[in-house]
Amino acid sequence: MKRIIALLAATTLALQMGLQPVEAGMSDKDKAAAAAAAIAILGIAALAHNKHHYEEGYEPGGGEETAEFERGYRDGVHGYPYWEGNRTSGYAAGYQAGDRERENSMAHRQQASAAKAPPMAYQGCAQIVARNFAVGIHQVHFTKARSPGKHEWMIEAAVGRQYMTCKMRDSGELIDLRGGRL
Template sequence: MKRYIAIFAATALGLTAAAQPATARMSDKDKAAAAAAAIAILGIAALAHNKHHYQNGYEPGSGEETAEFERGYRDGLHGYPYWEGNRTPSYAEGYQAGDREREISMAHRRVAAEAKAPPMAYRGCAEIVARNFAVGLNHVHFTRVRSPAKHEWLIEAAVGHQYMTCTMRDTGELIDLRGGQF
């Protein structure tokens, strides 16, 4: 979409420059016309940019409805709670659209419940890896986890570009420690 805006702006600038005679100065009237053309093209590009937010055939009918929709959209997109003080249909539509887009954009962060080790297993692995690399616990990042057996967890941890794999019990007890990824 940014590419379209840039193309529209470049086209407006090119048309404005081509329409002007080759003189050293532009009159105030010519400057106002060029500014109006650029604003019109950028306005069309901005409207086209936000049009993808509207779903299920909904489209605001006025500027006030558009503002309410955008307010709801931003609230939903950023995960803010639904504003109960605003009961307009435009806000509700915007909130739903923003919330849906947030869910889609956050999908890569969702991890299935069975792929999450117990907190004690994570903590034990983080402490061992931090000691091995002589860093604080905040520098240890978990990249993958799986359960090879009941109450056992294979946890891959990274510090920078270096990896270690811990095999842990649910209680945080270390079973095995290897360097590298699994």
């Protein structure tokens, strides 16, 4: 999230610096159109960032519902109690998504030590899953791991509500990759 904000701030600054000499010759109508285009780009980037949090088929209806979803998501992901005073569908959907994300991020702590794959296998799987979902490695959470054969590991990884299963060697080499749960 911090990386996206920094990227957007740098892009905005670069656009402003690049447009200053040209701005003198621009009409008010052109300036308004440029501002609207910049706002649209920032809005698309913000929506694309959270697309993995939404359940299949759910999408907030407007700005207020998106804000309620984000509030619920933050409460769920940080383990805060459900706020009974807010009875909106956006908050409820966000809380469920945040709670699921919290469960996924803590799943590796609940695995038995015998079922943990080697670090190289986890690292290789995280890089591949992050690349497939176009997210950072820190957003990939491992929920399960098992060994179907000698020096092979089946690792279930989650990004938001979406899952992928990697079949990896101990060395971090990919054997097979498929969508879905283990």
